[in-house]
Amino acid sequence: MIDDKSKNKMNAIWLEATGCSGNMISFLNSENPGLYQILTNIINLTYNNTLMGAEGDYAFEKFLETLETEFILLVDGAISVKDNGQYTIVANYKGKKITALEAVKMAAEKAKYVIAVGTCASYGGISAARPNPSESKSLQDILTRLVIRLPGCPCHPDWVVGTLAHLVGYGVPELDEEGRPLIFYGVTIHDNCTRRGFFERGIFASKFGEEGCMIRLGCRGPITQTDCPRRKWNGYVNWPIGANTNCIGCAQPGFPDGTEPFVRY
Amino acid sequence: MGKIITIDPVTRISGFLEIQAEVEENIIVKANASGLLFRGFEKMLKGRPPLDAIFFTERICGICSTAHAFASAVALEDALKIPVRINDRYIRDIIHGFEFIQNHLRHFYILTLPSYVKITSLKLVADQDYSDFRLPEEINNKIEEHYLKSIEFSRLAHEGAAILGGKTPHNHGIFVGGVTVIMDAYKLEKVKAIINNIKAFVSTAMLEDVGIISEYYSDYFEKGKSYPNFMSFGTFNSYEEKDISYVGAGVMINGTRYPLNAEKITEQVQYSWFNNNQVTEEVNINKPDAYSFIKTPRYENYPMEVGPLARLILTGEYTNGNSCMDRIIARVLETNKILNIIENLADRLELLPSSQSAYQIPQSAYGVALVDTTRGALGHWIQIDNQVINHYNIITPSVWNLSPKDVDGSPGIVERALIGSTINNIKEPIEIGRIVRAFDPCISCATHLIGKDKGVHVVEVLV
Numbered sequence: 001m002i003d004d005k006s007k008n009k010m011n012a013i014w015l016e017a018t019g020c021s022g023n024m025i026s027f028l029n030s031e032n033p034g035l036y037q038i039l040t041n042i043i044n045l046t047y048n049n050t051l052m053g054a055e056g057d058y059a060f061e062k063f064l065e066t067l068e069t070e071f072i073l074l075v076d077g078a079i080s081v082k083d084n085g086q087y088t089i090v091a092n093y094k095g096k097k098i099t100a101l102e103a104v105k106m107a108a109e110k111a112k113y114v115i116a117v118g119t120c121a122s123y124g125g126i127s128a129a130r131p132n133p134s135e136s137k138s139l140q141d142i143l144t145r146l147v148i149r150l151p152g153c154p155c156h157p158d159w160v161v162g163t164l165a166h167l168v169g170y171g172v173p174e175l176d177e178e179g180r181p182l183i184f185y186g187v188t189i190h191d192n193c194t195r196r197g198f199f200e201r202g203i204f205a206s207k208f209g210e211e212g213c214m215i216r217l218g219c220r221g222p223i224t225q226t227d228c229p230r231r232k233w234n235g236y237v238n239w240p241i242g243a244n245t246n247c248i249g250c251a252q253p254g255f256p257d258g259t260e261p262f263v264r265y
Numbered sequence: 266m267g268k269i270i271t272i273d274p275v276t277r278i279s280g281f282l283e284i285q286a287e288v289e290e291n292i293i294v295k296a297n298a299s300g301l302l303f304r305g306f307e308k309m310l311k312g313r314p315p316l317d318a319i320f321f322t323e324r325i326c327g328i329c330s331t332a333h334a335f336a337s338a339v340a341l342e343d344a345l346k347i348p349v350r351i352n353d354r355y356i357r358d359i360i361h362g363f364e365f366i367q368n369h370l371r372h373f374y375i376l377t378l379p380s381y382v383k384i385t386s387l388k389l390v391a392d393q394d395y396s397d398f399r400l401p402e403e404i405n406n407k408i409e410e411h412y413l414k415s416i417e418f419s420r421l422a423h424e425g426a427a428i429l430g431g432k433t434p435h436n437h438g439i440f441v442g443g444v445t446v447i448m449d450a451y452k453l454e455k456v457k458a459i460i461n462n463i464k465a466f467v468s469t470a471m472l473e474d475v476g477i478i479s480e481y482y483s484d485y486f487e488k489g490k491s492y493p494n495f496m497s498f499g500t501f502n503s504y505e506e507k508d509i510s511y512v513g514a515g516v517m518i519n520g521t522r523y524p525l526n527a528e529k530i531t532e533q534v535q536y537s538w539f540n541n542n543q544v545t546e547e548v549n550i551n552k553p554d555a556y557s558f559i560k561t562p563r564y565e566n567y568p569m570e571v572g573p574l575a576r577l578i579l580t581g582e583y584t585n586g587n588s589c590m591d592r593i594i595a596r597v598l599e600t601n602k603i604l605n606i607i608e609n610l611a612d613r614l615e616l617l618p619s620s621q622s623a624y625q626i627p628q629s630a631y632g633v634a635l636v637d638t639t640r641g642a643l644g645h646w647i648q649i650d651n652q653v654i655n656h657y658n659i660i661t662p663s664v665w666n667l668s669p670k671d672v673d674g675s676p677g678i679v680e681r682a683l684i685g686s687t688i689n690n691i692k693e694p695i696e697i698g699r700i701v702r703a704f705d706p707c708i709s710c711a712t713h714l715i716g717k718d719k720g721v722h723v724v725e726v727l728v
Contacts (some may be wrong), residue, residue: 018304020324020327021280021327022327022328022435025328028375029423034416034417035416036386036416039389044388046388046389049276049277049278050277050278050375051276051277052277053276053379053384053390053393054276054393055274055275056394062392080303082548083550087302087303087548087558088281088301088302089281089283090281090301092273095271129309131309132309133308133309133548134304134305154327154435207621207623208445209446209447210619233427234420234423234426234432234433235420235421235424235427237455239432240431240437241431243429243430243432243438244445245440245445256317260317261314261317262316262321
């Protein structure tokens with residue numbers, strides 16, 4: 001059995017489904033707390049395809065054992081339902097193929113909390129882009145229970161770590177009507193944009209690589225709710241607008257079909 | 266018939282992979298590698314605005330997104346006839362270089378080492394069903410410390426890419442025409458400092474650690490040997506100077522080196538879950554004999570190994586062999602090599618303003634990018650008609666390495682590497698995962714559809 005020596009640490013399964021596993025890579029970029037501190041102080045991660053030592057049947061047993069404990073389910077990627085979910089097989093347990101669809105349903109039924117990490121799990125995202133060949137759906141689309149949504153392509157590691165810390169220490173954080181924690185998703189990018197002053201003064205960029213508000217290039221900052229401008233990324237050094245490119249709305253429902261074209265001149 | 270061993274999930278890779286191996290008298294005699302994830306990017310890209318392909322295709326892969334942005338930008342530049350000035354090529358190669366470093370650090374420490382070193386401080390990693398851990402306690406503990414330290418250095422490599430490109434994974438700074446960053450002295454010094462910090466770790470800890478592993482697990486120089494066929498599309502290869510160059514495009518077949526001729530690349534679907542008709546390919550998960558979403562690319566009908574070992578063999582820098590351990594060593598040597606290259610590129614950078622333009626899309630155009638990236642040879646092909654993407658085809662490195670059998674019954678590169686390898690203890694077949702992981706499989710990248718339509722002259726679907 002999975003033993004849990006720490007009282008405050010909750011078991012957790014991070015299940016990768018129909019996606020690129022980019023949210024897990026982003027999670028590895030967490031800094032203070034880094035991965036080691038997260039896994040020793042906040043959660044006791046018992047199952048994850050990218051990190052775990054075990055493989056094969058023995059690995060999937062860890063998944064099954066965790067279902068009998070109090071745990072948090074994190075899902076990275078959309079859920080493909082085409083042909084009964086057979087476009088994403090997460091395990092072959094004792095001769096039976098386990099689809100991501102099946103694994104998510106099994107775990108979500110028993111989890112104390114369910115978190116959709118990234119835009120694919122939250123809204124379908126790139127995996128569900130038209131014509132959606134894998135019939136990918138969001139986590140909420142296949143579940144009836146509350147799903148905490150942490151959209152972003154990828155999800156910022158702080159948004160996951162902050163949500164986990166809140167769940168473990170203080171319970172469910174305050175959410176908006178879509179299930180997004182207000183502390184990270186409360187205002188639009190445009191509200192806090194470092195280039196807001198250009199917008200107010202009517203100074204607009206006509207191509208990438210220019211100073212000026214990029215709304216005329218198709219910036220999705222006005223409709224995209226994240227704290228990217230204040231938080232920034234990767235050691236807090238930069239963000240897409242800091243790289244002189246517009247926001248493409250990667251954390252919004254409807255991304256990517258509804259936020260195209262990403263750039264127009 | 267021998268004993269069948271199934272490992273699924275093969276963990277510590279990107280995406281979902283099943284290995285089925287048949288073992289007779291402790292030797293693997295048959296192996297099937299099955300890629301078990303399909304999304305269908307080529308279908309999604311049809312009809313989209315061409316410039317969106319850069320940010321769209323990078324979302325194929327969470328660990329090598331920059332590679333797709335890079336290839337997509339090069340394919341679009343080819344189609345739109347847009348030149349890239351040298352300073353921007355330097356910056357783009359530095360961003361791509363940071364991705365190599367990030368990937369190789371994570372692959373060696375986080376994905377590979379837990380099969381050779383006991384990582385006792387993290388329960389998730391420690392809990393394994395195997396006992397073949399050979400390092401003396403003191404050495405084991407030292408490498409475990411490096412495992413934990415490496416987490417900071419791979420994060421730092423991503424920070425370097427973000428300084429120049431906004432964020433990562435799914436960077437914004439690589440674009441048609443070069444890059445979008447406005448270079449300044451502070452950014453440049455920060456990039457140089459990051460390269461230096463990572464170099465200090467790689468040139469001491471990482472190089473030493475792989476030496477220790479290869480000593481205690483020296484039997485892995487005899488396991489995991491595949492075909493003597495290697496291919497690269499070239500990377501860090503657009504410069505004259507040696508200190509910023511790595512490998513040009515080329516192939517090696519049975520020990521002889523030839524120039525790359527992309528027209529010799531073909532693809533088959535005999536053992537893949539795709540039906541093939543005259544117009545498009547459709548998924549068919551009930552297809553008899555098929556066992557993978559991955560297709561079978563061949564070069565002149567040869568299966569070709571791609572990746573760090575293939576590159577170093579093609580440059581002549583690595584001559585020891587093509588076993589499981591050789592692949593692991595090559596990846597570490599390459600990490601050090603690329604750090605030196607991007608350090609030298611940074612020394613050449615000028616503080617120039619952005620050279621971006623407002624790019625116009627022609628009615629029709631066709632472009633190709635053949636580039637080498639972390640896992641090997643990556644191809645993007647774009648056909649633009651009516652100012653939108655009509656066809657977009659992608660063949661990733663992992664498709665080359667992870668392909669199923671071809672029509673002649675010849676196994677793919679990973680399958681061939683498993684066949685003939687000895688399992689020391691049949692109750693603990695740890696060899697299979699070790700051999701497979703040495704290729705750094707990425708299944709999120711590896712599954713794709715290809716149309717046979719015009720514009721993709723290079724790819725002829727055979728079956």
